[in-house]
Structure formats: C-alpha cells, structure tokens
Amino acid sequence: MAIHPSEPPAAAVVAVKQAVASRVGNPKFPRSRLFTANRDAVFISLPHRIAYLAFGKIRRADNLRAAAKLGNWRFLVIEAKRRTAANDGGEEEQEPIAAATMVKSAATTYETTYELGDLNEGPFVAATSEAIRRAEKLPEVREGAFEAFLLTVPAVYVAALWLQDRHGYADLLLTLPPSNQALEPYRPMASAAFLDVVQDLARKVTSDHATRG
Template identity: 30%
Template sequence: MQLIYPKAPANGAQVLRPALQAALQSKGFGVNRQFAQATAAKVSLSEPYRGYSLSLDDLAQGKGLKQATLGDWHYLVFSDGVSIADAQLAQVGGQVEFASLNHGALAAATVNALNLAENTPHLQGRTYELRLLFVSALHVAAIWLHASDEDVLIPIEPTPKHLASTKLYSEAALLALLAPAAQRVKTTFDADTTGQLGG
C-alpha cells in the first residue's frame, strides 16, 4: 500500500517547529512520557495530511463523505521513531498558523491504524490519500484512506468502542453504524430548550 499526501503549505514545518520547541521545553500538564523525554534534535515530522469533519446533521440525514468539510493540517510528531504527538496547523486567509498539539492517544492510534492497513492483503498494491475524519458530536475519529474508486475507514481513539471497533470499514458500513447514534444525539439536541447542549 502506498500513501499519497495533498499539496501542503510550503512553510508548514517552519511554522510548527517553534511551537514544538516551546512545548518540548515547557513539558507541561498533559504531556505524555515519550513527549516529556524527547529532545528537539531527535524530533521529526511526518508528511502533512488533512483533517475533515462530518456534521451531526449530515450523518443523521444519511449523507456521506462527500459532505465532509476540510479542516486543519495534521503532522505526526516522532522522536526516535516513536509517535509522540499530533500537531495541527490551521489555514487562515491563505496563511498557516499553529493550532494545537495533541499529546493524547491520537498519534499512536493513527500509526497503529496505518500498520493495520499496511498488513491488510486487499490493500496491497493500492494507492490512497491519507486523511483524518472527525465526527465531533459522537467523539469519533477515523483514519480515512481515500482513492478515486474506494474509501477505507479505520476508527481510532477516542471513538467509543460501542460505536465502532478498530478495523477496516467501507464508507457504507461505517456510516451505517454511526447514523443511528447521530440520529439519537440530534434528537436530544433538537429537544433541548435550554440552549446548553449546543447545535
């Protein structure tokens, strides 16, 4: 399996490095052990790939990946070959700026999902664009392998286990699992008159 990447902003890594260096020096709250032990000299970045979001309304209405909206650029941060964080850049008015650094399970889960895909026989010899899909209202994240004739989705943490396990799904199979949950959450939101549940 070969991964391809969208054309990224030329200065993405330059924008990211100062934020990474500051984070490595502060070693603040919530930093995982590998990140806390990393040094700037040993840190490397993956190729950047895009995040996408699918809204609760679209999912509840049975709409698919074509409705997903473009989000941030994501970079996996490695130290000594181990994934230690997911770094995000936002594109604002043609410029990129540092958005966030996720020290949680997202980076390791992404690598594990890609290893799973790499070892799946029917994906061998295929080329996919690497994407990351979020359905925020359901706390769902998934690796999205996109080709012109096929979309393969692998749910990763923090996706709740009762919604989907970490394995390969077609677009139709994963959305069929998520749509009923989306309809239930949307019904709850729509019934809320306090305005405290969001939209």
C-alpha cells in the first residue's frame, strides 16, 4: 500500500499491548473509554513516531526534516464494533478510541524497555485516523511510498499527519483538527508550504509577546 507501516521496536509493541490490556474494563479508570471497551475487540494499530518542532527551530528552518526532532512511538488503540443497523449487513466498524505513547524506561547493553508515557483519548485520536483515511485516497499517495509520523508544533498549537516520502522529498502534511485555524483541517500541503504558514504563526506569537511586553 502507499502508506507503508512503520517498524516499532518489538519491546515497545509488547509494552503497549500490556498497558492497554491492563486498562480495558479496569475500574481504576472509570472515565476512560477503555473501561467500557470489549476486551476481545480491542487491538493496536498504526504505529508511528512523534516528531516535535520546537519554537526555537521554526523561524530558522528551511527544511522540515532537518528542523523536526523524532521522539517517542505512538499507537492508535482501535475497538472493532459490529454495526447494528439493518442496512449495514452486520459489517464491522473500527473505531479509534485512544492513542498510547510509549517511552523508553530503561536501556542496558542488551535491551531497551518501554513503558506507557501517555494514554490520550482527545480529538487528535480520531483526527489521526481520519487523516490517514483521506490521505490514502490522494493520487500522489496511492502512486508513491510514504511513512506516517505525527508532527506536533506546540508553540503555535498545530498537529499534523506528516507523510514522509520514502523515495524522495515530496512530503505531505494534513493538519489535524482542532489545530490553529490558520491551517485548513486535512488539506494536503507540501512541507515547504506548511512550514511557511507555521513560520508566519510563530512570527505572530513573537510579535504578540513583544507588544504585551
């Protein structure tokens, strides 16, 4: 397929499965969607790295790949649900209910271990899944080879699905709602155009701070 799966460390995969399983139906987490999820219908999907673009790097950046720093592994937690409407024919629907971020907990000469750093059930979970769905329909994605990352730019409140071109530099970014409204949700953008908008937002942040000062 056009969006190729990432290859997370085996230890991270084992750790995320254990962390999610320990929370499904667990009364210690009554407000979590995992508490009400069907244990037999929950699985891990779409492993991808989180990339972070720091405020200090934005204005000097002329290349997104060089400016962004790769960080932890993130996994979507999916619950498979059987549709009940008569016209659905009993088809299965896969609903993203959480995103688990795994962080390194220890490293020795022989192995690196992982633990749950964050379990998020906010809007960026469903938005990541929706961005993937839309991206897979794009001609340039269908005909190319890409790897998915989550790019976060906290200083200007932007998160985006970042599709890195495996055979070149024709990267695409789809902004995830509810990011900064200066970027249209899910509209595919080349990395240079995306970076231009983010740099404009950073200049506005700097100007606002100077005015308040």
